[in-house]
Amino acid sequence: DRCWSVVPAAGNGSRMQAVLPKQYLTLNNKTVIELTLGKLLHIAEISGVVVCHADSDTRFGELAIAKHPRIFAAIGGTERAHSVFNGLGYLRDMAQSDDADWVMVHDAARPCVSHASLERLLGHCRKTGRGAILASPVADTLKRQQANTPIITETVSRDNLWQAHTPQCFRLGELHAALKAALSTGVAITDEASAIEHCGGSVDLIEDSRDNIKITRPEDLALAGFILGQQAL
Numbered sequence: 001d002r003c004w005s006v007v008p009a010a011g012n013g014s015r016m017q018a019v020l021p022k023q024y025l026t027l028n029n030k031t032v033i034e035l036t037l038g039k040l041l042h043i044a045e046i047s048g049v050v051v052c053h054a055d056s057d058t059r060f061g062e063l064a065i066a067k068h069p070r071i072f073a074a075i076g077g078t079e080r081a082h083s084v085f086n087g088l089g090y091l092r093d094m095a096q097s098d099d100a101d102w103v104m105v106h107d108a109a110r111p112c113v114s115h116a117s118l119e120r121l122l123g124h125c126r127k128t129g130r131g132a133i134l135a136s137p138v139a140d141t142l143k144r145q146q147a148n149t150p151i152i153t154e155t156v157s158r159d160n161l162w163q164a165h166t167p168q169c170f171r172l173g174e175l176h177a178a179l180k181a182a183l184s185t186g187v188a189i190t191d192e193a194s195a196i197e198h199c200g201g202s203v204d205l206i207e208d209s210r211d212n213i214k215i216t217r218p219e220d221l222a223l224a225g226f227i228l229g230q231q232a233l
């Protein structure tokens, strides 16, 4: 079975409060999206990467990486799940793809993913035949708040709690069907695993480095720059 990647990149980065969507901000003379795509292209087993950009986006096509032979462009949607669904549809229309192929869905805003984690995730899926996601155990103590007050109602046990990262890796046909079903019911789908869970499927957790941050708020950009600098050493 082949392996592909879908990269949702159609958000506008409202929490980042920048003049550009965060995937087009630069770190060491490269845009965040080019850094992210570089990590995926470095995995030779990935046959192609489908980037889902906004319909109105003129920046992606201007990047040199848009012409890379293993990079394809599709149009994103109103929410992340719609963008991913469109990317999967694009892949399924490609003659070389098969529903049994693996697809790694990875946020454009996560340029710090390590080569080792990508290989570990794909290796696990190939070996076991099961879908899996990168994640890390929750580190902070968790508190539940009484709604609309500053008051803590309880401390939530951290036992067996993980934070979901990307990539999330599933069989192309299974993920497409799961997202289609989840999107039609209207439940909030914040990652691919939740769509699979909704359909009764099982998903494995693969421990990832906590360095695989999603650039979300202004302070994350400098942190990502530092992590990328460490990786280059």
Ligand code: CTP
Binding pocket: 007, 008, 009, 010, 011, 012, 013, 014, 015, 016, 021, 022, 023, 052, 076, 077, 078, 079, 080, 081, 083, 084, 107, 108, 109, 110, 214, 215, 216
């Ligand atoms: N994304 C997408 N299509 C959308 C919304 C988000 O492809 N309609 C992508 C983003 O570009 C990003 C990834 O999904 O690479 C993770 O989403 P998030 O961090 O929430 O990015 P934004 O939605 O752009 O940021 P914000 O929520 O702060 O506006």
Ligand code: MG
Binding pocket: 011
């Ligand atoms: Mg968002």
